[in-house]
Amino acid sequence: MTVLMSSINTLRHPMSMNILNKNTLTSLPSSQKRSLMGFVKNALGLDPSPSPDDPTPENRFHPWDQSPSPDLRERAARIRTLAKCPVTKKEINYTCPLSGIPTHHSREAWEADKDYHQSKRYEILKKVNIYEHDLRSGRPFPEFDFPLDQIHDRVVNLTNWDLFFYTRNFYSMDTEFQLAAVTKMLSYPMTIGSILHQFSPYSLNPKGPITLEGLKSLAALRYSLYPFQRKSNISLKLHDRPMRIFILGARAEAQLPGHVWKQLQFLFPDQTFEIHFIGTECLLNNEKNKYIKSAIPVVKKIDETMKLIYHSDYFHVYHEAQDFVPYDPYLDVFFTFHPGFAAPETSDLWMGDTMKALLETKCAIFTTGFNKQDITNDVEIVKARYGKEMDTLMDPIKNSYGSTKWELNDMNPQEIFQFNMYVAGFRGKRYHTIKR
Numbered sequence: 001m002t003v004l005m006s007s008i009n010t011l012r013h014p015m016s017m018n019i020l021n022k023n024t025l026t027s028l029p030s031s032q033k034r035s036l037m038g039f040v041k042n043a044l045g046l047d048p049s050p051s052p053d054d055p056t057p058e059n060r061f062h063p064w065d066q067s068p069s070p071d072l073r074e075r076a077a078r079i080r081t082l083a084k085c086p087v088t089k090k091e092i093n094y095t096c097p098l099s100g101i102p103t104h105h106s107r108e109a110w111e112a113d114k115d116y117h118q119s120k121r122y123e124i125l126k127k128v129n130i131y132e133h134d135l136r137s138g139r140p141f142p143e144f145d146f147p148l149d150q151i152h153d154r155v156v157n158l159t160n161w162d163l164f165f166y167t168r169n170f171y172s173m174d175t176e177f178q179l180a181a182v183t184k185m186l187s188y189p190m191t192i193g194s195i196l197h198q199f200s201p202y203s204l205n206p207k208g209p210i211t212l213e214g215l216k217s218l219a220a221l222r223y224s225l226y227p228f229q230r231k232s233n234i235s236l237k238l239h240d241r242p243m244r245i246f247i248l249g250a251r252a253e254a255q256l257p258g259h260v261w262k263q264l265q266f267l268f269p270d271q272t273f274e275i276h277f278i279g280t281e282c283l284l285n286n287e288k289n290k291y292i293k294s295a296i297p298v299v300k301k302i303d304e305t306m307k308l309i310y311h312s313d314y315f316h317v318y319h320e321a322q323d324f325v326p327y328d329p330y331l332d333v334f335f336t337f338h339p340g341f342a343a344p345e346t347s348d349l350w351m352g353d354t355m356k357a358l359l360e361t362k363c364a365i366f367t368t369g370f371n372k373q374d375i376t377n378d379v380e381i382v383k384a385r386y387g388k389e390m391d392t393l394m395d396p397i398k399n400s401y402g403s404t405k406w407e408l409n410d411m412n413p414q415e416i417f418q419f420n421m422y423v424a425g426f427r428g429k430r431y432h433t434i435k436r
Helices: 002-010 016-027 030-044 070-082 107-112 114-118 121-135 161-167 176-196 212-225 234-239 258-267 315-320 353-360 372-389
Strands: 102-104 243-248 273-278 298-303 306-311 332-336 364-369 390-398 407-409 412-417 422-428
Touching: 070 102, 102 107, 102 412, 114 121, 121 176, 121 407, 121 412, 161 176, 176 212, 176 258, 176 332, 176 364, 176 422, 212 243, 212 364, 212 390, 212 422, 258 273, 258 298, 258 306, 315 353, 353 372, 353 422, 364 372, 364 390, 372 390, 372 422
Parallel strands: 243 273, 243 332, 273 306, 332 364
Antiparallel strands: 298 306, 364 422, 390 422, 407 412
C-alpha cells in the first residue's frame, strides 16, 4: 500500500508516468505491475475506450436461427426437431425475441406461457445465448493463460472462485463472459481439489456438510497429500505410488487439455497423480468426431507429476478383472460428475454392477449434480438400494466450484442448468472388528 500511495503521489508532478515506469515498476513483479498500472489508470481516467470487440450483452446477442455461427444455427434446428412446446406439446417453431432461443410452437403459445414470463426464465436463456456467441466470437481469451506453480510463501484461498483466482494470480477476470468460460473449464479439477485440500471450504457437521465418516476418509487422503506435514516420516515409503483419481462416466471432463488438469496438481505440489477416466465416452477421436474403444488403457503423460489414463469400458468390467486392485483409501478416490444415478435413461447402468463395484472399493466417492433436485434424487436412490452397505461422507451442498456458465437442454430448451452445481459424497461401509 505504501508503494501504491507513493506512486500515486508522483502523478502530481510533470513526467510522473515516466518516473512511475522507471523507478517504481522496475522493482515489482509483473502481476503487481499490471495491478498498479490498472489502478492508476482507472483513478485518472486514462483507460482507453472499450473496443467494439469487447463482449457485451448487446454485441453478443443474436437469435440462434439467424446466428453468425453455423454451430448455433444447427443447434436451433436441432431444438426445433427434438423439443416440444411446453404449452401446446407440438413442435417448436417460434424463437423467443427476449432470449433469441427457440422455445415455443408459436407466438400465441409464447404469450400464453405465464410461468415462462413470470419466472423471467428468458433472462437466463439470454445468458446462455450470449455465452455461446462469446465463445465463438474469435476474441482473444487472455483468461485462458493459466498460472503455473504457486509461490511457496503464498497460501491458496479456496473459499470461492474470486479468492482462488486472486491468490493463484490468475488473469483478472472482470466480466461474466470471462468467468463463464474459465469456471466451466476449471470446475472439474477444482471441485476435486476443493474437497481434498487441507483448506477446503467444506467443514464438519453441523456447520458444514462433512460427516464424521467423511472426515475419516478425507483425513486418510490428506495424510498422503501432505507427506511433509506428518509428525514422523517413517511411513513415507509405505505408499510408493501416485494418488489415483478415478472419474467414472467421464465425458466432457475427459476432453479437457492437460494444462487444465495440471491446475489440480499445483494445489498439491508434493504429490503425483494419475487421473483415470473411465467410461464408453471418455475416448474421443477428434478427426472422426466419434467415441472409440481401446482394448488397452490410453496414457497421456503431462509431466513427471501427472498422467491422464483413459479406459473406454464400464468400471465394473475393470473391477471384476481386478485391473485396479489393490484399492487404497489413502491413495484412491472416486468422482462421478452429474452421473444421473436416478435418471430413467441411465439408472440401470449405474445402480447394478457398477455401484456394487464402487462400494466394494471402500474408497471415498464424490458426485455432483446439475441442480439441487438432481443431486437429491441421485443420493436418495443410492440410499434406497444400498443404504445398509454405505456411509454418507458429505451431505448434498452447493458446490463452491460449480460452473458459472448457464447451459440448456436441447430436448427441452427451458431446462437450464450449470455443471457441477451441487456436490455430495459416500462410500462402501467399513465394518469395525467385533471381538468374540
